[in-house]
Amino acid sequence: MLFATGLLLGGIMLAQTKPRIAAKPEASRPKAVERAPKPAQIAWRSHCSNVGDFCIDVPAHWELLGEIFDGAGFVVAEPEPNAPKDDWSQITAAAIDLPEPPPGKDEPDLDTLIDSVLGAPAKGVTAETERRTNELIADMQAEVVKVRLHDTRTSTEWIEEVAFLNSDELVYAVALRCSPEAFDRMDPIFRHVLESWKPAPTPVKPPPAPAHF
Numbered sequence: 001m002l003f004a005t006g007l008l009l010g011g012i013m014l015a016q017t018k019p020r021i022a023a024k025p026e027a028s029r030p031k032a033v034e035r036a037p038k039p040a041q042i043a044w045r046s047h048c049s050n051v052g053d054f055c056i057d058v059p060a061h062w063e064l065l066g067e068i069f070d071g072a073g074f075v076v077a078e079p080e081p082n083a084p085k086d087d088w089s090q091i092t093a094a095a096i097d098l099p100e101p102p103p104g105k106d107e108p109d110l111d112t113l114i115d116s117v118l119g120a121p122a123k124g125v126t127a128e129t130e131r132r133t134n135e136l137i138a139d140m141q142a143e144v145v146k147v148r149l150h151d152t153r154t155s156t157e158w159i160e161e162v163a164f165l166n167s168d169e170l171v172y173a174v175a176l177r178c179s180p181e182a183f184d185r186m187d188p189i190f191r192h193v194l195e196s197w198k199p200a201p202t203p204v205k206p207p208p209a210p211a212h213f
Helices: 007-015 110-118 180-195
Strands: 045-051 054-059 063-068 073-077 090-096 125-137 140-149 156-166 170-178
Touching: 045 073, 045 090, 054 090, 054 180, 063 090, 125 156, 140 180, 156 180, 170 180
Parallel strands: none
Antiparallel strands: 045 054, 063 073, 073 090, 090 170, 125 140, 140 156, 156 170
């Protein structure tokens, strides 16, 4: 399976049933944070979702585990020998197309979506929010949440750091999932991935063939 049991899958599925997210007034928008430096000694490659219309940089040696939501997102992971793929540290990125709100209803803001996601862990999983920040990432308003999850059935723990980037028409969700022991090493990688977000390039149409008479 491509997702760990936690917030991201349930959160994105929940978001797809929610109205479009309203942009905050200009005066209340967060200031940009300093761009995260590239982690040293890591080679990078660009990976794009043409359906989701975005690209991010990922470590070149990470493996693509598959696409999600009909190609609107994908999951990449750091190979770990002798460990099942579900236990690999992974980053998921997806575009969420949110429907228009019902007539007469106000558009919820990004904080409302985050509150809904935080309240929706999987059955048997408890979630503790460790950090929540409002930032400007790739020129988009973003909420970044770090959550520690605990599976009460297996007594295992992991960290999910989820960023929701609001472009008004779409919300882009980018999430890191790793063990608590791997988080300090993975967090700078995740931050670089976030800062690398960019729209997918527009395909170049070939010139029309010359007419022959």
